[in-house]
Amino acid sequence: MRTSLTVEEALELVLAEARGELGVEVLPLKEAWGRVLAEDLAALVDHPDQDDTAIDGYACRQEDTLGASRESPVRLKVIGESPAGKPFGGRVGPKEAVAVYTGAPVPEGADAVIRVEDTRREGDEVLLFAPASPKDIRPKGDDLRRGEVYLKRGDLLSPGRLGLAAAMGHPRVKVFRRPRVGILTTGDEVVEPGEPLPYGGVYNSNAYSLLGLVWEAGGEPVLLGKVEDEPEKVLARLEGAGRLDLLLTSGGVSMGEYDVVRKVLEERGEVLFWKVKQQPGGPLLLARLGELPVLGLPGNPVSSMVTFFLYGRPFLFRLLQRTEPPYRALKARALTPFRGAPGKKVFRRGVLSFEGELVVRTTGNQSSGVLRSMAQGNALVVIPPDRDVQEGQEVEAIPLTFVL
């Protein structure tokens, strides 16, 4: 077992465990939001499928309208109409116009459009108070060209991308199965919300913050409840959970007394590393139980969230072959001091905002037991080992921007 790794070494070992094959499923679009594409998607059509108008107005020949103004309007004969979805069948000749509505094909013969606000209709004629222009004609294929790939395997189906898949003509998409992530809680003092809190007790917040994080990262959380005190019972619980792609345990990884999960992992599995030079989350553990990768997350509520974000989320991104990186650090100016720690990379919780430049302030109390800092913050401020950040200095901040 390795110990006292740097964050980078630990991440490499965690990612090396993300070897499983997820398998794919085909879903109708209405069920595919938030899923990850398992295939490249090419447009089945051009969009627009022919030159169309971006405005309500009249289509005509530009040369007929040159010099038109309020003072000397140009008069054209209206020979028909082209609402969206009902193209005008004829051809626009000299001194003629067709009424068009946004999204309608521009009729043959016309090479320009004029917005209705710059015209006045008089029976079957129209007065133009400005020249018609081609700039409001959207050329065929302006948005999408048939055969071109616009969405890649590994792309998360965000709202915009889901709409794009529909615009390209796909009624169904092939997506990766959601990785199933077991969440096992430890700790005699931990009770479920709704139960009376005994002396020294604490409500189980980790199961729920982790559940949210797992969904957000594209996984399917499987709540396994609180661990029992015998290794056989823990193993039976895991067997009953069906196929898992990752197991998260919460608590019982610090120096503390005997813990049944640690015992199971050490005796029945293989512990790959324990302890990372970071804060919070220093006692993180990586193990294997048979083929199942296990992340032993520290019990402190902030530590379990931060370690999942830094290691569990990248693990799921790797399994899902995600095209985007799991997180990106931005440079921001610290408007409050942030304390570092000797020999450890420190992740403080901050509020990132834009005030002429990116700035970040502390959320206040940075104890690993203060879950409010994760709920109220929107960024992790990264402080390299052996450094403190003074007010006004530049820092790296990782936005906790959840897209789902």
Ligand SMILES: Nc1nc2c(c(=O)[nH]1)N[C@H]1C(S)=C(S)[C@@H](COP(=O)(O)OP(=O)(O)OC[C@H]3O[C@@H](n4cnc5c(N)ncnc54)[C@H](O)[C@@H]3O)O[C@H]1N2
């Ligand atoms: N002598 C040392 N003590 C501690 C060390 C150390 O290096 N030497 N490390 C500290 C650090 S850092 C952390 S983080 C914690 C990690 O402890 P465990 O993973 O063993 O977790 P527990 O002791 O079970 O719990 C810690 C803390 O978190 C609360 N907790 C646990 N589970 C939940 C839950 N599901 N929901 C809400 N809160 C939970 C628990 O009540 C404790 O307060 O160890 C330090 N100690």
Ligand code: MOO
């Ligand atoms: O790593 Mo422990 O994370 O804070 O208190």
